[in-house]
Amino acid sequence: MQLATRAVVTAALAAAVAVAGYVGGLTLTIASALLALVFALGWPALVGLPFRVGSSVVVAIGGIGSVIVVHLTDAQPYLRFLPLVLAGAVLLSFLNELVRRDGRERLVESVSGTVAGTLVAVASAGWVATGRTPGGEPLVVVGALALAVGSVVVALHLARWLGAVVTSVAAAAAGAFGGALLPDITVRPGLLLGLAVGVLVATLHALFDQLPSLERRWPSLAAVTLPVTVTGTLVYVVGRVLVG
Template identity: 30%
Template sequence: MKSSTAGLIGILALVLLVAGHYLGLGYAVGVSIGLAAVFGYGWPYYLGIPAKKTLGTVIALTGAVAALTAGLTSGVDYLVWTPIFIAVGFGAIMVVQLIRGTGQKHRLESTLGSGAGVVIAGFTCGWVASFRFLGEPGMTLIVAIGAAVALMVGMLPWPDRVVAPLAIVLAALAGPLAALMFSDVRILPAIVLGVLVAAVVAAFRRLRTLTGHQKLSFGSVAAALAPVLSMGALVYFVEKMLLS
């Protein structure tokens, strides 16, 4: 998949997630479940590991259940169940790896890669928790705009050693501008948010470039969604630290 296509998929996912602040909790939960499911089923295909359907089901279910409970949990600890679901998902991954009959030589790599998918899918629920915690989109827009800038820079056909610093610098500038326009968040926290999300995007872009160019497929779509979904927990916990 070309970097431009991956960037467009990531930006579309950001738009769908941020729209939850305007369309309601039910929409936010539904979109998070849908994106987690798409990512979960595609991630094993991207990694090229055995037992793709079984592992994909485990990853997708982890993300979907985590997003659902984040939307339904009473009280203020919206992610209280998320670590449990991630742990159960990782345990299920290990069970699948133990009982499957193919690819024994690469069992460790398959376990670690699938486990990373469980964590990423589980972190998707942070976008739902962010909606419930804030109720208004100011902070989420700062993160989304910084991430979108980093994704657009990542679409450039340049080496990672050039794209990564450029993405971090431009996202650090975009964060304060978004803060001035959409919220009362101070400049320094907005810069930190921009740097953090750009670093996440740059890291996943590097992962894609290391694996080489792939055709547009279910697996490559999952790779494009990975940085956006993994930001969910980051968004929520940074918001809690800054606003609590």
């Protein structure tokens, strides 16, 4: 999948999250769970893990499980049970290695890659936590809007450092624009949230854009969902600091 195509798909996913955040409730939960599932299906192939089926299962359980747990948590802080989900997923990653029958080559790489993927998938629960926080729906929309704009801008053919700056500025401008339009949020929090999202998008682009596995379908799907998934917890944390 070409860079321009991946940028468009990521922007479309971010727009879908913005719509789900505006609607709120179960819609946002389902969208977050689907993000975690698609990411889990492609992550092992993206980073070249040796036992892809087992790693996908572990990452999917961790991501979808975290979304369900946050959805069912009845009071703030909504992320307080995530360490338990993550701990269970880490145990599953070791169990995943025990069921391997291929000589368990690259054992450390397999475990660390599975746990890293689980951390990313678990981050999708941040969208649900933000949406459930009083006044959190505008944060979801602003964060997703900044992500959509940053994902498109990062695909421009610019020098690496210039592209990172332009992406960050564009995402910050999109966040400020959203903050000016939506209720319960102002320009300043929107600007800072957009800047944080822009920096994240530029960083992920620098980390993953040159991977040869992106020429295949499933790794590309993981790559396009990764920024949307990670941004969930970023929006929640930044929103808690800036808005409360």
